[in-house]
Amino acid sequence: MVTIESTRSKLIKLLADAKESYISGQQLSEQLHISRTAIWKHMKELEKDGYVIEAKPKTGYRIKHFSENVSANTLKWGLNTSWLGKEIIHKSTVSSTQLVAHEAARTNAAHGTVIIADEQSSGRGRMDRVWHSKKGKGIWMSVILRPEIPPYMAPQLTLMTATAIADVLDQYDGINPKIKWPNDILIENKKVAGILTEMQAEQDRIQYVVIGMGLNVNQADNELPDAIHYRATSLRKETANEWQIITLVQQILQAMEAQYDTFLKRGFSEIKTKWESYGFRIGEKISYHQGRENKQAIFSGIAADGALLVELANGNKEKIYSAEIDWFVE
Numbered sequence: 001m002v003t004i005e006s007t008r009s010k011l012i013k014l015l016a017d018a019k020e021s022y023i024s025g026q027q028l029s030e031q032l033h034i035s036r037t038a039i040w041k042h043m044k045e046l047e048k049d050g051y052v053i054e055a056k057p058k059t060g061y062r063i064k065h066f067s068e069n070v071s072a073n074t075l076k077w078g079l080n081t082s083w084l085g086k087e088i089i090h091k092s093t094v095s096s097t098q099l100v101a102h103e104a105a106r107t108n109a110a111h112g113t114v115i116i117a118d119e120q121s122s123g124r125g126r127m128d129r130v131w132h133s134k135k136g137k138g139i140w141m142s143v144i145l146r147p148e149i150p151p152y153m154a155p156q157l158t159l160m161t162a163t164a165i166a167d168v169l170d171q172y173d174g175i176n177p178k179i180k181w182p183n184d185i186l187i188e189n190k191k192v193a194g195i196l197t198e199m200q201a202e203q204d205r206i207q208y209v210v211i212g213m214g215l216n217v218n219q220a221d222n223e224l225p226d227a228i229h230y231r232a233t234s235l236r237k238e239t240a241n242e243w244q245i246i247t248l249v250q251q252i253l254q255a256m257e258a259q260y261d262t263f264l265k266r267g268f269s270e271i272k273t274k275w276e277s278y279g280f281r282i283g284e285k286i287s288y289h290q291g292r293e294n295k296q297a298i299f300s301g302i303a304a305d306g307a308l309l310v311e312l313a314n315g316n317k318e319k320i321y322s323a324e325i326d327w328f329v330e
């Protein structure tokens with residue numbers, strides 16, 4: 001399977017590099033070390049993936065139109081990563097990419113395997129909340145990681161992923177992403193993306209982590225369900241443009257791989273600083289419930305273990321792991 005797919009991406013690369021010119025079947029067969037019949041079969045597969053290929057007798061082949069359909073092949077072509085997304089499982093409809101990912105991880109899927117779907121019938125958030133995942137309108141994707149870190153560090157992976165997504169969105173004019181602790185990405189106070197990290201671990205060793213991310217991309221205003229309409233947004237709503245899902249997925253995977261490598265090599269501190277640069281309401285007053293107590297404090301940043309740090313009126317600092325937070329306090 002690996003060889004078929006890498007031959008296919010090499011084939012697309014050769015055709016793409018040739019731009020408008022044709023490449024003969026002979027030339028392709030020599031460069032890829034496969035028969036001309038095999039080349040022809042690959043071309044038929046590429047057409048199924050949505051590429052438009054022109055075959056001119058006695059001249060050769062060229063790509064007339066690159067595919068905009070999301071598939072494992074179209075996502076891999078042009079993906080500039082060294083380990084993340086080397087294996088991509090694409091499905092048109094699934095219950096939840098998290099479930100598919102857990103199943104794949106249990107049956108030995110490699111570190112860096114990506115599961116992505118056009119649609120989820122039971123997309124989920126934390127604590128079994130619903131995640132709306134309209135067909136073809138967003139990125140509904142889970143990544144399997146096998147990090148050699150102790151389980152208590154796993155929440156840092158959520159923060160790392162949020163930072164990677166924020167970095168990608170931040171490159172675009174007119175988009176000013178904020179990360180709302182711990183896992184929401186907001187644009188203009190509305191949620192555009194959420195992250196769900198799940199882990200299978202023993203006492204001191206992680207077997208695998210599944211990081212799920214949902215990003216609203218091309219929903220029009222009336223395509224966001226009533227239940228979340230006033231709290232959610234999509235990139236299209238924010239910019240009035242249609243976005244290319246393939247490009248965004250590739251950018252997110254590239255950013256995530258880079259951040260993960262930094263995290264393993266140099267620890268959490270760089271990511272923490274970056275996260276804080278996107279932190280929603282940092283330096284501002286928030287109110288939260290701890291047990292029965294209702295407290296107010298300044299949200300001052302995040303701790304090395306991913307907890308939220310607040311500073312109380314008496315100058316004491318406190319770490320909050322989970323609390324009901326009211327983000328808007330005057």
Ligand code: BT5
Binds near residue numbers: 097133142194215228
């Ligand atoms: C999250 O949970 O934000 C994590 C979402 C993770 C979704 C991805 S998609 C791929 C993978 N497969 C899955 O099944 N899940 C992951 P949480 O912080 O609990 O937020 C859930 C809340 O966000 C809901 O209760 C709604 O209020 C809101 N919500 C639901 N769908 C939304 C959407 N499409 N856009 C914005 N907000 C949404």
